[in-house]
Amino acid sequence: MxxxxxxxxxxxxxxxxxxxxxxxxxxxxxxxxxxxxxxINFNVNPNTLNYDLKYQRLDVEVDPAVLWISGSVTSHFLPNQNMSNIYFDFTNTIPVSQVVYHGQNLNFQQLSTKELKIDFPATIPANSMDSLTVHYSGVPDNSGRPSFFVGTKYGFPTLSTLSEPYGAQNWFPTKQSMNDKIEGFDFKITTPDQYSVAANGKLMSEIVLPGNKKKTFWRTQYPMAAYLAAISVGNFTKTNDFMGNSSFPYVNYIYPDTYANPAVVANLEWTKTVMQIFENHFGPYPFSNEKYGHMEFNLPGAAMEHQTMSSMDSFPRAAIVHELAHQWFGDKITxxxxxxxxxxxxxxxxxxxxxxxxxxxxxxxxxxxxxxxxxxxxxxxxxxxxxxxxxxxxxxxxxxxxxxxxxxxxxxxxxxxxxxxxxxxxxxxxxxxxxxxxxxxxxxxxxxxxxxxxxxxxxxxxxxxxxxGQGHPTYEIRWNQPIANQEVKFLVSQTQSDPSVSFFEMPLPIKVIGTNGETAYLVLDHSSNNQFFSKTLTFQVASVEFNYEYQIIEKNSTVIHDLALATDFVNKVEVALFPNPVKNEINFKGISKVSEYEIFSADGKLIKSGTYKPFAFINVAGMTKGVYFIKINGKKLKFVKD
CATH class of the missing domain: 1.10.390.10 (Neutral Protease Domain 2)
Incomplete structure (x- = not known):
């Protein structure tokens, strides 16, 4: 993001x-x-569901001093049904000059819905790989949320892109639906020869062209969501190193004035440590056949996890961490x-x-x-x-x-x-x-x-x-140790901040501290409201701490040393249902009054409701087998229908 x-x-x-x-x-x-x-008005464009976008080649000319793009995009696609036309997500503000298909020009329309509709001369059969090339030239569409930027930094022109969530269509025709990744992508970017180009993937070549121009070629062969394709063009200091457990390339394109800052250099070096920690916890770096690195761009205060090369305006450690983590969570798995x-x-x-x-x-x-x-x-x-x-x-x-x-x-x-x-x-x-x-x-x-x-x-x-669900719980935890150096009694109640959740089932972290500094760490498996627990200890308890390392979300919870708890504890009967698993009839212990009940499936759907009368039962014979929850008398209990 x-x-x-x-x-x-x-x-x-x-x-x-x-x-x-x-x-x-x-x-x-x-x-x-x-x-x-x-x-963010759609997750899937229904007009693009009839093909799989396999490969794109972006062959364009840009100049950081000018808000302009000109060139072509070649797309290879595999139809999943017979096709007489094809749609790409693309702005209607950059004119398309021609669409070339097997050497002939095709009819097309640029729609106000930011779609490019192309008609084929004959129906293309399903499962037949095909391709076409779209030629276009004009000012990138920066209406709404911009995605293609030019400016200056340190007195030098800069150009960069940031296409999340649906900005890729503002500067090249593609497919943005959240169901199809582009399996290979080539960037062939022509610029004035004084500039360098950073992009996703592996650097294949930099070729000097006539007229003081240069063409830079980057290639990625990992599947990539369209919004993660990016370029940054400018005057860069380039660094090439290695990182990770398998020693893959670590490449950075940084503005010279930024790279002159020792803190930036130190943080870029420290990124190697972060990479190693993440690989140990999340698995191997997902794009090690190509690289990881950073391309600086001129969007004040911004950062974006572009696949294989995060775009960043500055290099604080927290930003480095967040964007690198996205290479697993956001890029490899989107x-x-x-x-x-x-x-x-x-x-x-x-x-x-x-x-x-x-x-x-x-x-x-x-x-x-x-x-x-x-x-x-x-x-x-x-x-x-x-x-x-x-x-x-x-x-x-x-x-x-x-x-x-x-x-x-x-x-x-x-x-x-x-x-x-x-x-x-x-x-x-x-x-x-x-x-x-x-x-x-x-x-x-x-x-x-x-x-x-x-x-x-x-x-x-x-x-x-x-x-x-919504909200969070607040707990009241009452405790006492009726007999010195023996069992500690707990009574745990819970309220919820939002009615969408009737009860948060959670193991509760408890830290018990003794009068002589002894420490014990307990877990209370809190599965119903006003639930009693008894834990055996061999020392005298002085205090009890709850959520001592913020293991769970809660608010304004209280821990109370309740001297009366010892007397009440033996007289309390915990509510329970039986039998469990159940075939035909549910009954309860601990409920002595008429109570309303609701039965929900495991996915939260209401299955049945009614009134329970003590010493009667609830008939569930007609319910299908599975896991259910019943809410009754302020409690939520789980049961299995057999």
């Missing part, structure tokens, strides 16, 4: 976060809302719809956690960072990580720093807490290497299913509450 960074430098380049959104190392929401307006943007941004935000904790921050600094994040996430009582269809046109919701970025990242931290580090990171490596998603697209349900395959744990309830 395009990010805008504002930093204060603290103690060895630890970057504090903005006051308005304290967890953010960018002000994307403030600066991008107006520019993204009306851009969110399959803008509804699932957290699969890009939440994962990159969690990746910041990894580096902050393991390399950049002291333990206390990292705890402060997590607290700032959690406070920002819980600043409002509602909002979901997953973007509902009704909100796709609401840009502040799609690119919500609070939800898509911070809460998405913190949800991953909670999954890590539930699974443990080793199991969680193995699941991430399984996800990034799964051929169903690698170099393709993935949606939220895909990641949830991967967790089940990798860990054996069903995260359906977690995703329903934390990803699709």
């Amino acid at each position: 395009k990010k805008f960074y504002s930093f204060l430098i603290f103690n060895c380049l630890v970057f504090l976060l903005s006051a308005q959104i304290p967890f953010e190392n960018k002000t994307l929401v403030d600066k991008e809302i107006g520019k993204y307006m009306k851009m 969110c399959g719809a803008w509804n699932d943007i957290w699969l890009n941004e939440g994962f990159a935000t969690f990746s910041e956690h990894v580096i902050y904790e393991k390399n950049m921050m002291t333990h206390q600094e990292f705890m402060n960072h997590l607290l700032n994040q959690m406070n920002a996430i819980t600043n409002l009582p509602n909002g979901s990580v997953y973007v509902n269809d009704s909100n796709l046109g609401n840009i502040p919701v799609v690119f919500s720093g609070r939800l898509s970025y911070a809460k998405g990242g913190f949800c991953l931290r909670m999954m890590k807490w539930i699974l443990g580090d080793d199991v969680f990171y193995q699941a991430l490596r399984d996800y990034t290497s799964n051929p169903s998603f690698a170099y393709k697209y993935a949606k939220t349900e895909d990641f949830k299913n991967q967790l089940l395959v990798s860990t054996g744990k069903d995260f359906t309830e977690f995703f329903n509450d934390w990803i699709y």
Whole structure:
């Protein structure tokens, strides 16, 4: 994603976060809302569903001193059905001069819907690879959200592109739907010979041409979403090095005045450390056959994870971390719809956690960072990580720093807490290497299913509450140790900030501190409200801490030493249903009054509701086999229909 960074430098380049959104190392929401307006209006263009775009060759001439582009794009495509015409996403403000197909010119239309419609002289049969070339010349379309920029920096002309989400169509004809990656892409960029060109992939050649011009040829052979194709043209200092566990090229194109800054050079060198940490946690760098690197561009405060070569206006460490993480989460695996943007941004935000904790921050600094994040996430009582269809046109919701970025990242931290580090990171490596998603697209349900395959744990309830649901819990934890040096009793209750979630099932992190400094770490598997727990200890408890390392999201929770808890504990009967699994009839213990109930399927659909009478039962004989949840008497209980 395009990010805008504002930093204060603290103690060895630890970057504090903005006051308005304290967890953010960018002000994307403030600066991008107006520019993204009306851009995210579809995930898939239905007119482009009848072919697979296999390869594109961009052969154009540009000059950083002029807002202009001229040249051609050749596209190779594989029809999945018989085709009499083909559509590309392309602006109607740059005139197309001709479309050449097997040596002949084709009829075409540039539509107001930013589509180029091309008619074939005869029907092309399905599964028959074909190609055509579009010639065009004019001023790139910078209406709405700009994607093609010219300007000056340090007194030199600059040119750069940034096409996310649907800006690629503003400067070359392509296919932008979130279901088809371009499997190979060649950039052949002609410029005045004093400039250099940076782009995705591997540098193939730089050829001097007559008339003081130069043609630069970059090639990427990894599948790539259209919005990740990019160029940057200017006066650069070029660095060539190696990085990563398999020692692949590390290439940077930096403006000379920027490269004269020792802090920038130090941060570029430090990127090698980040790469190694990420490879150890997420799997091998996805584009090692080509390179990783940075191309500086002249968009003040911006950064963008262009595949194999992140574009950046400056080089603070937090920005370096975020954009590098996107090479796995966003580039290798791209969110399959803008509804699932957290699969890009939440994962990159969690990746910041990894580096902050393991390399950049002291333990206390990292705890402060997590607290700032959690406070920002819980600043409002509602909002979901997953973007509902009704909100796709609401840009502040799609690119919500609070939800898509911070809460998405913190949800991953909670999954890590539930699974443990080793199991969680193995699941991430399984996800990034799964051929169903690698170099393709993935949606939220895909990641949830991967967790089940990798860990054996069903995260359906977690995703329903934390990803699709809204809000957060507040806990009240009462404790007492009735007999010295023996069992500690806990009574845990929960309230929810938004009615979309009736109960957050979570293992709760508890730290118990003894009168002589002893320490014990407990987990309370909180599955119903007003739930009692008993934990055996061998020392006298002085205090209890909850969420001691911000393992989970919560707000304003309290821990109370309740001396009366010892008396009440033995008289409390925990609500439970039986039998479980159930064939025909559900009954309960612990419910002594008439109570309303609702039964939901595992995906949250209401199946049945009614009134339960004590000593009676609820008939479920007609329900299909599976996992269900029943809400009754303020509690949410899980059962299996056999």
